Amino acid sequence: MRQKNILFALLALLLTFVGCDRVSEEDTDFDNQVYINEARIQNVSKILLKPYDVELTSYLQTAIALREGKDVTVTYKVAPDKVARYNELYKKDAEMLPQEFYDIPDLHDTIYAGKVASGKIRVDFKSLDTFPRDEKKTYVLPVELATSNGLPILTSSQTMFFVVREGPPVVTAANIKGTALVLSDYGKSSLRGMTQITMETLMRPQTWPVDDSQISSIMGIEGTYLWRISDAGIPTNQIQLSRSAGLGGNWAPNGGLLELGIWQHVALTQDFTTGEEKLYINGELIDKAKGGTGTLNLATKDFSVGKSWENGRHFDGDVCEMRIWSKVRTQKEIQAGFYKVAEDAPGLEAYWKFDEGAGNDIKDYAKHADTNVNNNLKLFEGKPNITWINVELGGEDE
Numbered sequence: 602m603r604q605k606n607i608l609f610a611l612l613a614l615l616l617t618f619v620g621c622d623r624v625s626e627e628d629t630d631f632d633n634q635v636y637i638n639e640a641r642i643q644n645v646s647k648i649l650l651k652p653y654d655v656e657l658t659s660y661l662q663t664a665i666a667l668r669e670g671k672d673v674t675v676t677y678k679v680a681p682d683k684v685a686r687y688n689e690l691y692k693k694d695a696e697m698l699p700q701e702f703y704d705i706p707d708l709h710d711t712i713y714a715g716k717v718a719s720g721k722i723r724v725d726f727k728s729l730d731t732f733p734r735d736e737k738k739t740y741v742l743p744v745e746l747a748t749s750n751g752l753p754i755l756t757s758s759q760t761m762f763f764v765v766r767e768g769p770p771v772v773t774a775a776n777i778k779g780t781a782l783v784l785s786d787y788g789k790s791s792l793r794g795m796t797q798i799t800m801e802t803l804m805r806p807q808t809w810p811v812d813d814s815q816i817s818s819i820m821g822i823e824g825t826y827l828w829r830i831s832d833a834g835i836p837t838n839q840i841q842l843s844r845s846a847g848l849g850g851n852w853a854p855n856g857g858l859l860e861l862g863i864w865q866h867v868a869l870t871q872d873f874t875t876g877e878e879k880l881y882i883n884g885e886l887i888d889k890a891k892g893g894t895g896t897l898n899l900a901t902k903d904f905s906v907g908k909s910w911e912n913g914r915h916f917d918g919d920v921c922e923m924r925i926w927s928k929v930r931t932q933k934e935i936q937a938g939f940y941k942v943a944e945d946a947p948g949l950e951a952y953w954k955f956d957e958g959a960g961n962d963i964k965d966y967a968k969h970a971d972t973n974v975n976n977n978l979k980l981f982e983g984k985p986n987i988t989w990i991n992v993e994l995g996g997e998d999e
Contacts, residue, residue: 635675635749636758638664638718645691646761649768649993654729660721661744661761663710665752673712676748677705677722680760683743687762698740698765702728705744724763732765739766769996770940771803774921775955775963776988778807781908781915781981782963789975790900791950792925798897799926799948800828801868803939803994806861806918809837816914820923823909826897828869830859830916840880842869842892843909849892854880856887864919864994866939870929873897877929884936899925906953908981919990921955924967940995944968951976958989 639646639661646659663675681697688695704725712719724744745760784790800820810817810831821827827843832851835841840857844850848871857880859865871878871892879889906923907916922940928948930938944952945968952967963978980986 634755636755638662640758663719678747680743695739695741698742771994777907780984782906782978785977792899799930802923818909854888923953925951
């Protein structure tokens with residue numbers, strides 16, 4: 602590693618000279634070396650599989666520090682013997698990726714005379730729909746530079762470890778700043794006649810309302826049942842339920858303060874037969890109280906995610922794994938389901954994973970016995986598009 606750092610530091614110094622005073626590459630007195638460009642800084646490339654992945658492709662590029670007057674040809678090879686080295690370096694217990702899951706069409710590469718980099722070597726990952734999906738299992742494909750005509754290979758950048766494993770449960774989220782979503786067909790929604798409810802989501806607030814005269818809306822219907830942040834007289838990061846008087850009126854749970862810029866799991870529950878209500882943050886019970894009783898209907902044109910009574914009351918942040926249940930989930934159930942739940946779980950009415958990665962139509966993944974049920978979401982008319990982001994939540998490195 603020290604040799605590599607010295608080489609690139611010296612090269613950077615040489616390239617700072619320009620014009621007539623530029624030092625000639627031919628005048629340098631250190632050995633030119635061949636290396637894998639992608640491995641120059643990081644020798645590990647993570648291939649985190651999504652449930653629907655069948656084929657994926659990665660690339661490797663061969664490079665040298667200084668131009669040569671002749672073609673530099675190299676050969677790559679798959680190096681199963683390097684799996685043990687990977688496990689030693691990164692304290693893992695990975696296994697060699699089975700051959701049926703990868704293919705390298707051409708193991709030969711060329712850096713043409715006068716160039717400092719080659720084209721691209723393809724590394725194809727295939728048949729991933731039959732890949733053993735075990736979140737605790739890791740496979741590695743070591744690919745290394747094996748030969749080079751006349752130039753030494755930089756050892757520290759000779760090998761790339763492709764780490765292939767089931768991805769974390771959450772790899773995509775939506776930034777909904779300034780936008781809002783409504784039910785695609787509220788007439789077919791199952792969010793009606795509820796005598797119990799659990800509302801939950803993973804959320805990462807990016808900014809708070811300017812002051813407590815502003816409100817940030819998460820989901821629901823203002824004046825009926827709305828989960829929001831801030832209000833007159835309470836902190837700008839305080840969770841509040843805005844409800845009808847019959848269901849308990851406004852409730853700002855003691856200790857219900859969110860943090861800025863970090864992912865948090867928040868769950869609110871209420872039993873409308875007893876009025877008992879609870880707030881959980883990251884699975885910890887924060888507060889409980891007594892609300893009102895009755896039944897709840899959210900299946901109307903006014904239900905929204907990210908908006909309530911007026912346009913300024915949007916949520917400035919990221920969301921995913923948003924759910925509504927027609928049951929009161931226990932603390933143990935909430936703690937076990939931050940990052941995913943079974944799509945056919947009893948009482949799961951709406952399950953918006955926000956894993957689309959593009960567009961503005963959000964699928965409801967909950968399995969309904971009645972196939973006519975539609976709890977999908979669509980963009981509120983006139984609102985800007987969703988901004989999609991990549992995340993890794995719930996994985997082994999979490």
